[in-house]
Amino acid sequence: MNNSRRRFIKQSGSAAIGATLLNGTVTQSSLGRILGNQTGSKPTLVVIYLRGGADALNVVIPYKEKKYAELRPTIALPGPDTKDENRAIPLDDTFALNPNLKGFAKLYEKGQCAPIICVGSPHPTRSHFSAQDYMERAAPGMPNVTTGWLNRYLEETKSENDPDLRSFVLQPQLPRSLRGTYPVVAMPRRLSDQTMEIYKDSYNNMTTKRKGSGQQLKGQILSTGKSTIANLKELNRLIGQDSGSGDSNYPKTPFGARMSNVAKIIKANKGTEVTALDYGGWDHHQNEGPIDGALGTKLADLGDSITAFADDLGERMERVLVLVMSEFGRTVRENGNNGTDHGHGGAMFAIGRMISEKKTYGTWNGLEDPNLYKNRDLPVNTDFRSVFAESIHSLFGFDGIKAGLFPKYSRENQPLNFLRKV
C-alpha cells in the first residue's frame, strides 16, 4: 500500500472506502474478478471530458419552450419546425439536437445514443476547477478525496494478472478521474523505440535504497519511467499498425486522430477497460456561435469524431460505451456578450449499442423561472454519480455504490436505467 493510497483513506471524510477495504467486502468482490478472465475483448468505457462547461441548452435544445428563444435572443438555435437551414434536428416532442451533431442524431435513431439532460453535481460551485475536481473524483463537496473515480474502480477490481493496457490515455497528462494509485498509462505521443533503449537500463536497474523524502520522489520517477518504457513500446506497435477500415471517416483534427488511435487499441483486444480523453475550450463567455462559431465548430468535430469511432468499431460497440460530459451547464439567459456564464445542470451523452431505449433520459422541468436553479440555471435532477454507477455496473457488472466507490453516496431515487447489462 503506497503513501498516496494511505493519504486517501486517511483524508476521505467518510470512512466508506476505508471501511470496505478493511472489512473484506472488496476482498470478496475482487476475488470474483481475479477468477474471471482478464484479457481479450473486455467491455470498454471511453470517457470524454469537455472542459470549460459546455452550454447544454444549445446542444440538446428544448425547442418547444417559448422561453428558450426569449432568454437567448442572439444565440438560440432555430427549432426543427422552422425553415432555417441551420435548424435543430428533432429527437422527440421536447428536444432537438444542435445541427452540428448530425452523426449523433443518426445514432439516436438507431437507439445507440442517449442524451441525458439536467444532470450534474449536487454541489453548487460554479468554479471550473472545483466542479471538475468534484466530478472527476465523484466526491462533490469533499475536497479531501483526491483520487479519481475511474482510478478507484480500477484499484478496487485489480488482480495479479491485469493486462498492462487495462487503462491508458493518449495525452500527456492524466485526467483527474484517472489519477490515483492504480497505474494508468499516459502516452503523450509516439516516442521512438531507439530513444527508450537509451534509458531502459538505467530505469530498470536503478533502485532507491536510502530513505528520505527526496528518495520517495525519486522512486516515483523511477517507477513511472519503467512502466513508460514497457507500455509505450506496445502502444507504438498498436498505433503504428494500419487497421485499414474506418480511418478515413475521422475528421482531420487532433481529436479525430486521438479517437482513431483509441479505436485501434480497443480493436487489438488488449484488455482495455477504461480510457479517457480531455477536450478543452468549452467556456463560451462571449460570442458563443452555436452554429458555425466557437461552439458550433467544436460540436461538429466532437460529433463527427465520435460517430466515426462508432462506425469504425461496428459490432464492437455492443461492449464499448462512450460517455461525454462537462463540469456544468451554463446560464439559461445569455449574457451581455452573446455568450453565457457558468451555470449548474448540464447534459451528457452515452453512445453505444447497450443503450436500453431510444429516448432522452433525465427529468425536465421547463424553463419558467420557478423551475430554474437559483432563477438562472438548469437544475440538477440526476446526480452524475448515478450515471457513473450505472455505466460501470452495466459494462463490468461492478456495483460501485455497494462497494463504496462513491464516498457518502447511496442510491437515491430510481436510476435512469439507460443501459442494458453487457
Place this chain on the structure above:
Amino acid sequence: MKPINCTFLLALLMSCFLLPTVLVQAENATPLTPREQAIHALNRMSFGPQPGQVDRVSKMGWEKWAERQLEPESIDDGELDKRLKENNPSLFMGSHEIEQNYMPERLSKEEQKNLSAEERQKLNKKRNQLRGKLGNELISSVIVRAAQSERQFQEVIVEFWRNHLNVYLPKVRYAANHYEQNVIRKHAFGKFEELIMASAKHPAMLIYLDNHISKSSGLNENYARELMELHTLGVDNHYTQEDVVELARVLTGWTCGRKKGEDGLNTYGFIFNPRFHDKNSAKIVGLEIEGDGGLGDGEKIVLHLARHKGTAQYVSTKLCRYLVSDNPSQELIDRVTQVFLKTNGDLRKVYRAIIFSDEFMMRENFKTKFKTPFEFVISWLRAANAPVKQTGTIARTLTEMGQPIYMCDVPTGYSDQAEAWLDPGVMAYRWECSVNYTQVLAKRGAVSPQVESWKKLPPRKMAEKVRNMLIPGEPVESAVSMLMKGEGLRGMAQLALGSPAFQQQ
C-alpha cells in the same frame, strides 16, 4: 473466503509504515551540508546551478547569496538588459509605441472599403507577421531571462506571478508584452495589493477574463469570479455566488478604450466608462458599497479583497508550496501569513520569511520538488551553459510538454505541484528532449570549449565531470556508474538529463 481479521490487518499495516517512518525521521534530522545547502538554494531560488556555481555559493555561504537575490536591484544585469533591448524592444515600449511598431498603419473605413482582395490579403499577412513578431519577443524574453539573468530569484518569483495572474496570449494579443513588464515584473517585489490593482486595470486581464465587455445592462461574471477564486481569496474561501454577481456589478465600466496616456499620446488602455457602470449599492465579502462612487467603488473592493485575511492565507500557502514543498507545514504557512498581514502584503518581506524559515533548508525538503517542464528545460540550459539563441525550438519543446509560455488558456495558470506533472508518460517527453538537445548541441558545436575538452578524458573522469555539471546532488559512486553506461560525452549527458535526479529540485 472468510474476511481477514480486521485487527490483525490493521496491526500489520501499522507495523509496515511506522518503522520506516522512524528511520526517515532520523535521516531527515541530519542538517544539510554547506554544499547541499548551496545546491538547494540554487534549485529553489534559481532555475538551477550553472557550471561552478555550486562551489561558489557553498564557499560564500548560501545565506549571503540568498540575501543578494532577495534584493534583485543590487545585482547588475546590465549585459542582459542591453541584449533584451536590442532583440526584444517591445518589452520596453508603452502601449502607443507598440501599436506604432507592431500594427500595420490604421486605415479609415473609406480606405478599407477601397482595398482590393489582393491588397487586403497583403495587409492581413503583414498584420499577422507583426503580431507573430511581438508574441515571439515576449516568449523569447521569458526564456532568455529565466536562463541567463543574474537576478535568478526575481525570475523564479516572476514565473510564480505569471501563473497566479495568468493571461492567454492568443486572446489578449497586443497587451501581453506590456502586461509582463508593467504588471508582473514591476510589482513582483512590491506590495501585493498594488500587483492586484495593476492587473485589474490592465487591458490584458480585462480582455482575458471578459471584464471589458461587462456592462450593467449585460453582466459578465468571468473576471469577478476569478479575482476572488484565483487571484485573492482562493476557491470558496469567504465568498459566495452572490458575492460574485455583486462584485461583477461593481466592476462594470472597468474596460478598455482609447485615451491620452501619461506620455500625452493617444493610446489604447484601461478606462473607466461610467455608461457601462452599475451605480447601485452592493455588499461584497463583508464590505458595503454605497454605490456610484464610480471607479472608486471598484478600487475599494479590489483593495478589500487584496487585504483580506483569507487572501493572505491563500497566497502564503501557494508561495510556500512553490518555494518549500508541495506539502508545507501548517506552522510555516501560519507564520508566513502573519508576516503577510503585518506588512500589508509586502512581498519582499513575505519571500524573506519563507526563505529564512527553518523549514526551507531542512533535509526533508531537499530534492522533493518535481521540476515543471519549464524548470526542466531552463535548468538544463543553465547547467550546460548553453547559448540561448534558438528560443523558437525551446518554446516548441515546451508546447509539446504541455507548458507553452503565455499559452495557458485556463485562468489557473500552470501548477508547480508534482501531482500535476508526474504523469505516467511524462518521462517520454523529457527523454526525447534530452536526446534531441544533446544531439543538436553536439552538431552545432555549441558546447562551451571547457566542456568540449572533456571529450578527451577517460570515461570515469568524464562521468565525474558530467555528474558535477548536471546532477551535483547525487552521490558520486552511483551517479558515475550509471553515467558510464552512456556512450561518450553525449551519451552521458543524455543519461544525466533523462535521469530521475535531474527531474528533482
